[in-house]
Amino acid sequence: MSAIRFDNVSKNYGAHHALNEVTFELAKGEMAFLTGHSGAGKSTLLKLIMHMEKASHGQVFVNEQNLSRIKPAQVPFLRRQIGVVFQNHQLLFDRSVFENVALPLRIAGYDSRELARRVRAALDKVGLLKAEQKNPIELSGGEQQRVGIARAVVNKPSLILADEPTGNLDPKLSAEIMSLLEQFNSVGVSVLIASHDLALIRRLKHRVIGLEGGRLIGERPAQVS
Amino acid sequence: MSATKTSTPKPSTSKPAPSHKHGASTSKVKFGDRWAAYLAHHKLTAADSLRRLFVTPIASGMTWLVLAIALALPMTLYVAMDNIKQLSGSWQQTSQISVFLRTGIKDSQGQAVMAQIQSWPQISDTRYISADDALKQFSNSAGLSDVLASLSSNPLPAVISVVPNLTGADADMLAQLQQRLSELPNVESVQLDMQWVQRLYQFMELGQRVVWALGALLALAVLLIIGNTIRLAIENRRDEIRVVKLVGGTDAFVRRPFLYTGIWYGLGGGLLAWVLLAVGLFWLTAPVEQLISLYGSDFQLKGLGFGNSLMLLSSAVLLGWLGAWVAVGRHIKSIEP
Numbered sequence: 001m002s003a004i005r006f007d008n009v010s011k012n013y014g015a016h017h018a019l020n021e022v023t024f025e026l027a028k029g030e031m032a033f034l035t036g037h038s039g040a041g042k043s044t045l046l047k048l049i050m051h052m053e054k055a056s057h058g059q060v061f062v063n064e065q066n067l068s069r070i071k072p073a074q075v076p077f078l079r080r081q082i083g084v085v086f087q088n089h090q091l092l093f094d095r096s097v098f099e100n101v102a103l104p105l106r107i108a109g110y111d112s113r114e115l116a117r118r119v120r121a122a123l124d125k126v127g128l129l130k131a132e133q134k135n136p137i138e139l140s141g142g143e144q145q146r147v148g149i150a151r152a153v154v155n156k157p158s159l160i161l162a163d164e165p166t167g168n169l170d171p172k173l174s175a176e177i178m179s180l181l182e183q184f185n186s187v188g189v190s191v192l193i194a195s196h197d198l199a200l201i202r203r204l205k206h207r208v209i210g211l212e213g214g215r216l217i218g219e220r221p222a223q224v225s
Numbered sequence: 226m227s228a229t230k231t232s233t234p235k236p237s238t239s240k241p242a243p244s245h246k247h248g249a250s251t252s253k254v255k256f257g258d259r260w261a262a263y264l265a266h267h268k269l270t271a272a273d274s275l276r277r278l279f280v281t282p283i284a285s286g287m288t289w290l291v292l293a294i295a296l297a298l299p300m301t302l303y304v305a306m307d308n309i310k311q312l313s314g315s316w317q318q319t320s321q322i323s324v325f326l327r328t329g330i331k332d333s334q335g336q337a338v339m340a341q342i343q344s345w346p347q348i349s350d351t352r353y354i355s356a357d358d359a360l361k362q363f364s365n366s367a368g369l370s371d372v373l374a375s376l377s378s379n380p381l382p383a384v385i386s387v388v389p390n391l392t393g394a395d396a397d398m399l400a401q402l403q404q405r406l407s408e409l410p411n412v413e414s415v416q417l418d419m420q421w422v423q424r425l426y427q428f429m430e431l432g433q434r435v436v437w438a439l440g441a442l443l444a445l446a447v448l449l450i451i452g453n454t455i456r457l458a459i460e461n462r463r464d465e466i467r468v469v470k471l472v473g474g475t476d477a478f479v480r481r482p483f484l485y486t487g488i489w490y491g492l493g494g495g496l497l498a499w500v501l502l503a504v505g506l507f508w509l510t511a512p513v514e515q516l517i518s519l520y521g522s523d524f525q526l527k528g529l530g531f532g533n534s535l536m537l538l539s540s541a542v543l544l545g546w547l548g549a550w551v552a553v554g555r556h557i558k559s560i561e562p
Contacts, residue, residue: 052561076470079471090464112262112265
């Protein structure tokens with residue numbers, strides 16, 4: 001069983017080949033890094049998984065669901081299985097931290113008691129329980145990123161995608177974020193992290209998938225430390 | 226295959242799960258919760274949409290006022306038409322046919338004619354006015370008793386006043402009736418002032434059409450105003466829509482707050498239009514009643530009434546919702562993460 005499977009996938013924007021015949025698989029419960037320079041196709045690859053873009057050729061499977069056959073009405077339900085952490089965290093500043101984290105649960109239709117319980121559990125996990133009534137704009141960059149992670153995991157997704165989650169953070173905060181993501185992986189969540197923070201990637205022993213110019217350029221298998 | 230912290234199987238969020246053996250029972254129990262949560266979310270969204278309108282009170286107030294004016298205009302005409310109808314209805318009852326009998330016939334002959342007319346199905350009432358009674362009435366009401374007294378004989382014929390069972394709209398039937406009456410024995414002439422009845426009805430028909438056309442145009446204006454306002458609201462919440470779509474919000478979920486915004490705009494505009502109309506009617510009541518009393522009519526200016534108020538409010542809400550629906554349908558598709 002795979003969480004993500006790419007089968008000879010290409011994505012073209014006009015004449016530009018953003019992804020070129022990419023084939024790889026992320027097993028359920030696996031954690032891996034996706035590396036490459038900016039423009040290597042990392043973001044395109046994540047967008048294909050989220051079905052924000054459609055593959056030009058080839059097939060993308062998420063939890064064994066073929067995205068080339070997905071109906072528009074099913075897309076929201078695909079996305080509910082995936083928790084996404086963005087580099088610019090994509091928080092909404094017109095509502096509290098609590099409401100930001102609660103958003104996926106409101107969408108999924110949780111009753112208010114269960115919702116509050118889960119939101120607090122997620123905030124507790126990222127160490128921001130005390131900030132629940134604050135506006136995210138009052139928080140530091142690292143805290144905002146942690147709110148983003150809480151929102152990504154609150155609905156207990158089977159897969160977490162992170163797009164440059166440590167992009168704007170100093171090494172200490174980056175390590176914190178990574179260890180958070182590792183904790184989720186340790187309870188069975190599949191995690192794919194796009195990052196060009198090579199120092200960080202080298203230190204962590206997970207599998208690395210390299211992209212360059214839209215092509216896979218080899219992998220580094222997970223290392224047993 | 227690995228499990229998350231809870232025992233919930235992962236694919237259950239992807240597809241409707243009732244086919245799973247053990248999932249069926251849990252989803253059944255959860256359906257009630259889900260429904261409650263759905264309703265709770267509607268309430269929350271409705272309240273939040275209303276709250277957002279009050280965050281910018283001046284802008285929202287202006288929109289409400291514009292909507293109120295657009296709604297109040299056709300409604301004013303509608304109420305005016307309603308009143309004219311009522312007024313013409315009271316005229317209707319007096320739209321009688323006067324059947325003038327030959328001079329010199331006996332009252333018994335006249336009574337016989339009346340009995341005959343009375344037996345026709347299209348006649349609702351008849352009244353016999355003898356020549357003597359006619360002279361008396363005339364001298365009393367016209368104040369010409371001196372002049373009339375000087376006449377050697379009664380110049381007035383006996384009259385049968387006939388109230389037909391027809392409305393002024395049945396002009397052909399009235400003409401037929403008139404023809405039939407004039408062919409009766411001992412009838413000198415039949416007088417039916419049809420033209421004013423016809424003119425009034427044509428005028429009312431025209432008026433009604435003007436009201437409908439104006440109403441349709443202004444309903445369109447309301448739709449456009451709300452559509453445009455919602456479009457701006459969507460632009461302002463573009464980021465939110467993107468995030469909601471990213472975390473799995475359905476189109477219905479994205480649409481919902483804007484539909485409520487449209488409903489609130491419609492309801493506010495409708496209420497304000499009602500107030501405008503009520504104030505206007507109140508302002509007009511005294512002069513209209515004075516004018517009417519000069520004509521000795523018991524006509525009373527009809528206000529909006531409960532039914533019309535309800536119609537005004539519900540059509541305002543419906544237009545708000547519809548305008549929002551159109552705007553949301555057009556613009557939300559363009560916002561994709």
